[in-house]
Amino acid sequence: MAVTASGFIGKATISSVRVEFSSKLSYLKRPFSASKPPVVRSVALSPPARTVESPPVGYRKNVGICLVSPCRKIFTASKIHVPDTWQMPQGGADEGEDLRNAAFRELREETGVTSAEFIAEIPNWLTYDFPRDVKDKLNRKWRTSYKGQAQKWFLFKFTGKEEEINLLGDGTAKPEFKVWSWMLPEQVIEHAVYFKRPVYEHVINQFNPYFVDEDKELP
Numbered sequence: 001m002a003v004t005a006s007g008f009i010g011k012a013t014i015s016s017v018r019v020e021f022s023s024k025l026s027y028l029k030r031p032f033s034a035s036k037p038p039v040v041r042s043v044a045l046s047p048p049a050r051t052v053e054s055p056p057v058g059y060r061k062n063v064g065i066c067l068v069s070p071c072r073k074i075f076t077a078s079k080i081h082v083p084d085t086w087q088m089p090q091g092g093a094d095e096g097e098d099l100r101n102a103a104f105r106e107l108r109e110e111t112g113v114t115s116a117e118f119i120a121e122i123p124n125w126l127t128y129d130f131p132r133d134v135k136d137k138l139n140r141k142w143r144t145s146y147k148g149q150a151q152k153w154f155l156f157k158f159t160g161k162e163e164e165i166n167l168l169g170d171g172t173a174k175p176e177f178k179v180w181s182w183m184l185p186e187q188v189i190e191h192a193v194y195f196k197r198p199v200y201e202h203v204i205n206q207f208n209p210y211f212v213d214e215d216k217e218l219p
Helices: 099-110 132-142 187-188 194-206
Strands: 018-021 028-029 050-052 060-069 074-079 090-092 116-121 124-127 148-158 177-182
Touching: 050 148, 060 099, 060 194, 074 099, 074 187, 090 099, 099 116, 099 132, 099 148, 099 177, 124 194, 187 194
Parallel strands: 060 148
Antiparallel strands: 018 028, 050 124, 060 074, 060 090, 074 177, 116 148, 124 148
């Protein structure tokens, strides 16, 4: 299903690297075992992400959310206005807002999810620069002059039922996504937009210990 004006929740089935287009959504298919999906222990597809102790001047303060299912797949969704672009939930943090609370808020606003437990946090900030066309578009929209984003990343475990996921969010913000899927860690990296990929590689590697033991339930 794809999200429509009436607000259907869109869920795509992910199973290959090849992208096949349909009239409603893109199916990303890869032949993996459902019972024992492969685990990413190390990935190095792009230059390393930049890590900093605090957000640099000129970078928007942002939180990223890695929402993992009990079977260790990661919630990933495709943007409404950017075709074939998949990402994990993320969003700006308000001045003075507790960052973990900001991550819960963004998760609720973008996905409708409230049944989630905090597991871990990456201690440093990760930054990425906007490409020129993206920078110009976003700065016009936000009336700012940001070079890029500085992100603090959090790992949450999804504890609810899939019916809770609603891409209309909680009604406090405009919908961001049209379809969603649970992806394997390497698929999340594979289908990320190129300028976010170094950050995604770093995030997956940092949270990798929580994906390694497939027979042990997440805490």
